Amino acid sequence: MRLARYEDKQGRHVGVVLESGKIVSTPWSGFDGLFAEADPYAALLDIDLSAAEVASPDRMLAPVVDRAQIISTGGNYRDHLDEAKDEIQAREPVFFPFLWGAIIGPDDAIVIPRPDALTDYEVELCVVIGKKARHLTAENAMDYVFGYTILNDVSARDVMEREIHQVMLCKSVDTFVPVGPHVVTKDEIADPHALRISTYLNGEIRQDAITGKMLARIPQLLTSLTRDITLYPGDVVSTGTPGGIGYFRDPQEFMAPGDVITAEVERVGRLTNRVVAGW
Structure with a gap:
């Protein structure tokens, strides 16, 4: 099942995206309501989609719980580590929040935000957590995954050029973390490590890889995180980006006002955003 979060004249809602692309309404105003159900997936299956009202969204929203923990993973694709060998010296995947x-x-x-900002792109497959998770194991970690979405880890490279450890100010600039367009439930994707993952800048491909190239796969990432951190329903954990980012191209290439950037993961969707000037 494919889920969207949208806004219309009546407020904010969770909807089910049909194969036609139309969105039908559900009883929940947000994903927090869905995840409050004893069995969110069973609650979705109880909806009579043929009788549900077709929505007319005014705006699509990030398909996440408001104020959820959104956690990124760095250094989890070999080709990205290879291109960044002079910048990233990671012995294991590195986590940081947005x-x-x-x-x-x-x-x-x-x-x-500024004319001198070196604004880069990073496509990332994300997992959406379905139930409270702590001390997960490799054997049970996937039981806690509700579904998948896409995140573009837009980055201000000039900040990290100035100070390599200044991750938050590089990664959490206002508007720099697009998420979406939908959440695809886990049953829709047989193997999340066999998906093409790509980025297109103004329609031209920039990143192009397979999720199977992750160094640490999803169960390992979740066991590492939950050793000391509790994840909650609706939290989002990215799985890292492959090589091909603008900073390590020759010549370097960054996004500019007027550009359109698309982050795509096979079977999950295409997340497209325009780029504008903030000055």
Whole structure:
């Protein structure tokens, strides 16, 4: 099942995306309501989609729980580590959180804050947590995954050029974390490690890989995180980005006002955002 979060004249809602592309309404105003159900997936299956009202969204929103923990993984694709060998010296995947003010939805604008900002792209497959998770094991970690979405880890490279450890100010600039366009439930994807993952800048491909190239796969990432951290329903954990980012191209290439960036993961969707100037 494919789920969207949208806004119309009546407020905010969770909807089911049909094969036709139309969205039908559900009883929940947000994903927090869905995840409050004893069995969220069973609650979705109880909806009579043929009788549900077709929605007319005014705006699509990031398909996440408000104020959820959105956690990124760095250094989890070999080709990205190879291209960044002089910048990233990681012995294991590195986790860091995004600030909520950075989160935007599909079709929202990425706002470059300053003319001197070196604004880069990073496509990432994400897992959406379905139930409270702590001390997971490799054997049970996937039982806690509700579904998948896409995140574009937009980055201000000039900040990390100045100070390599200044990750938050590089990664959590306002509007720099598009998420979406939908959440695809886990049953729709047999193997999340066999998906093509790509980025297109103004329609031209920039990143192109297979999720099977992850160094640490999803169960390992979740066991590492939950050793000391509790994940809650609706939390989002990215799985890292492959090589091909603009900073390590020759010549370097960054996003500019007027650009359109699309992050795509096979079977999950295409997350497209325009880029505008904030000055």
